[in-house]
Amino acid sequence: MAYKLGIIGTNWITKQFVQAAHESGQYVLKAVYSRHEDTGKQFAQPFNVDDVYTDLESFYNSGINVVYIASPNSVHFEQVKAAINHDIHVIVEKTAFSNPMEYAAILELLNDHPNVRLFEAARHIQQANFKVIEQQVAQMEKIAGATFVYEKYSSRFDDYLAGNEPNVLSRRFSAGALTDLGVYPIYAAIKLFGAPKQTHYFATPLRNGADGRGIAILRHDDFDVTIEFGKGSNSHLPSEILGRRDTLVIGDIAEVLDVTYYDDEGAAHQLSQEPLANPMTTEAVKFADMMTNPVDTADAYQELLSLSQTVNQVLFDLRQDAGIVFPADK
Incomplete structure (x- = not known):
């Protein structure tokens, strides 16, 4: 059974992921979220998708069971948090979160939703x-x-x-x-x-x-x-x-x-x-396998999650070294 995919972000990389998801045979695009309805409809039309939302709560209640997020980095945290609270699997583009504090909060939330999988879309390492x-x-x-x-x-x-x-x-x-x-x-x-x-x-x-x-x-x-x-x-x-x-x-x-x-x-x-x-096809297939077979892929999933968290910490450390502060850090 194919995963019902929702997407946040309507840029070129989102289109590429949807195409990869469809090519994998593991997903079908079900819903599109955009801040602007016209932009969402324009993205959805080539995929014959009618469900376009400008309200995030309605989007997460649309029946999707996995979301791909390619919005600006600063809003990933709230969008991912909302998805997990709706027990929806998350594939989030790099950089996943602004800082380790956000990442720690997401990991704590994942502990309360053990059936949800979180993936950072680092396609090149796959x-x-x-x-x-x-x-x-x-x-x-x-x-x-x-x-x-x-x-x-x-x-x-x-x-x-x-x-x-x-x-x-x-x-x-x-x-x-x-x-x-x-x-x-x-x-x-x-x-x-x-x-x-x-x-x-x-x-x-x-x-x-x-x-x-x-x-x-x-x-x-x-x-x-x-x-x-x-x-x-x-x-x-x-x-x-x-x-x-x-x-x-x-x-x-x-x-x-x-x-x-x-x-x-x-x-x-x-x-x-x-x-x-x-x-992006390889990562789409791998993520689907980890969602479908959580027990058999538990070690591989934890390895990916740990790698993502380490990358997040190193990015933060590098910014600290250079004196670059994001508003999300405060």
Whole structure:
């Protein structure tokens, strides 16, 4: 039986997830929530969905049993909390919550609703090519360091340059380069190497106090991971994981399309698999399995939840280091 899916947020990533959900055969879009009815209807029409809501309570009472949330970061907490209170499974886009205090409150609420599953939609760590990276890292004799790069000119940066404050570049919405783009390589680094011992963040501030780009350093016992990201430029540099003489090169740490291993002799070994047409399909299938088979997947689910919480803490620590405060922190 397919899960009855509701969505919050009507941007391109929501459309991509709905398409992936339908392709998986595990979900059917049932309801759309939007602050503006016209926007919601416009999104729903291609999917032949009539149930469009501007009231969150009515939306959660519409018969859905899983919600995908891709609204601004700052409103995730209240929307997720309401979903859990209605015993609805949650798939929430990165960054899931503004700070560890919000995350702790959600975990406490989950304890009161043991049948509800919460997932952070870090699609790249679910993809086949990321599994290839994990396997190769496990085989490398020594990890000497890593550099992950993800700089992508935002479609909203022109709006910022024109004197406006788009949501994705505003502390008011718990946003900025770190929580919008940096979360991708940070998720990858923590999934591959575990929680760092120390963190440092050298942020380049925008005029509104948010970060437009930055360099984060995650310090482990005997190596560092340097992460460079930003929303006001395009970088075409690959990411690298260094061994001694061997190196793992990743073409794009967020899309994970190209993975090449250079052995001790410098010979190149192409490790990439052909990606799925929709990069969100794999996570949609995995989340459905964890909701359908909660006992068999309990350990894997707890691992994902713990990873998400660790990423949240590291993002917060990096912001603290750079002196970036969100209104949600107060």
